Amino acid sequence: MLQPRKIIHIDMDAFYAAVEQRDNPDLKGKPVIVGGDPGSRGVVAACSYEARKFGVHSAMASSTAYKLCPHAVFVRPRFDVYQSVSADIRGIFHEYTDLVEPLSLDEAFLDVTHNFDNISSATLIAKEIKKKIYLHTGKLTASAGVSFNKFLAKVASDVNKPDGITVVTPEMADQFIDRLPIRRFFGVGKVTEEKMLGLGIKTGADLKKFEPEKLVQIFGKSGRYFFDIAHGRDDRPVEPNRIRKSLGKETTLLEDIDDREQMLEILEEIAFKLENSLIRREARGRTITLKIKFFDFKTVTRSVTLPEPAITASDIMGHVTQLLARTEAGEKKVRLLGISMSNFYGPETRIGADRQRLLPFKFKKNIAGKPYF
Numbered sequence: 001m002l003q004p005r006k007i008i009h010i011d012m013d014a015f016y017a018a019v020e021q022r023d024n025p026d027l028k029g030k031p032v033i034v035g036g037d038p039g040s041r042g043v044v045a046a047c048s049y050e051a052r053k054f055g056v057h058s059a060m061a062s063s064t065a066y067k068l069c070p071h072a073v074f075v076r077p078r079f080d081v082y083q084s085v086s087a088d089i090r091g092i093f094h095e096y097t098d099l100v101e102p103l104s105l106d107e108a109f110l111d112v113t114h115n116f117d118n119i120s121s122a123t124l125i126a127k128e129i130k131k132k133i134y135l136h137t138g139k140l141t142a143s144a145g146v147s148f149n150k151f152l153a154k155v156a157s158d159v160n161k162p163d164g165i166t167v168v169t170p171e172m173a174d175q176f177i178d179r180l181p182i183r184r185f186f187g188v189g190k191v192t193e194e195k196m197l198g199l200g201i202k203t204g205a206d207l208k209k210f211e212p213e214k215l216v217q218i219f220g221k222s223g224r225y226f227f228d229i230a231h232g233r234d235d236r237p238v239e240p241n242r243i244r245k246s247l248g249k250e251t252t253l254l255e256d257i258d259d260r261e262q263m264l265e266i267l268e269e270i271a272f273k274l275e276n277s278l279i280r281r282e283a284r285g286r287t288i289t290l291k292i293k294f295f296d297f298k299t300v301t302r303s304v305t306l307p308e309p310a311i312t313a314s315d316i317m318g319h320v321t322q323l324l325a326r327t328e329a330g331e332k333k334v335r336l337l338g339i340s341m342s343n344f345y346g347p348e349t350r351i352g353a354d355r356q357r358l359l360p361f362k363f364k365k366n367i368a369g370k371p372y373f
Contacts, residue, residue, distance in 0.1 A: 011161075018048070022138045027075075034077050044056060054072075059276075079311070095192070097110055146246065152176070182197070185230075251337060289302070
């Protein structure tokens, strides 16, 4: 019988907001919202736990966040700083294993089944990592989930936030899943949750009552996935070379247009949506691509690669306007407009890099008699 894998999911606590509070002592204890200006169409990239008490959460419109918490301090994201801190944290991860799969600047999976120091307990490794992050980053905290697959490790990391650790061993998995609210299942969004609740599926135990064929009939291909994770099965490996290639938004018009000013207004709306997506995904692209589909279904693209990455809608539109001028748009009617970003910059796109430097301190290890997890 194969030995279960040992997977750790590390998730920084309110990462961007915590960095802002660390760097500006005046913000400590205050509701901090990192994201767009509340008077714009921006979104919340992150918020402190003080702001979350008022119902503020990431991906929420900044204007909505302001209504919920008008006394909050709004701060524009400083991605260069977040990326630098994230790189230091990943350096800690790579002290233990090269099997590190970053999901964003503030979270990652680690497979420590076979680790550099031959530590038998994944729980011990998770505790060491949390302590090193705290000491090395100026008291930033992280939460950890430890289990034998990615699904359970990720869910577990959210159980005891902030600064917590939750372990789900193979023996604990069934009971843990049975009690898990369906909304906590990865891949269950708002629409799927409503559909499941309509079927009487409120927890993992309820989901287990359905045969895989029935779930496939109801949810399509996702049905098999829901069946597997309800039974604690997730064979996805930790993938250190996972790379994001591009991110884009586009819209098909209700009717073909040939007015360039109208096209620019539509492209500006797309640029704002793209800015919000870039912020949520901590991505900064150097290549901007304009996509146009004409009335005759002919598609053209125009691109520009910048010396420095762009993220704001105004930066994007400054180049999109020039790209539009290099097309036949206006002379020919247009039925689709889109903008995409690629050639991403930052540590989140250099996944699978060489093992980073070791930090200048090591913890003494005493693993005698430690359990497998």
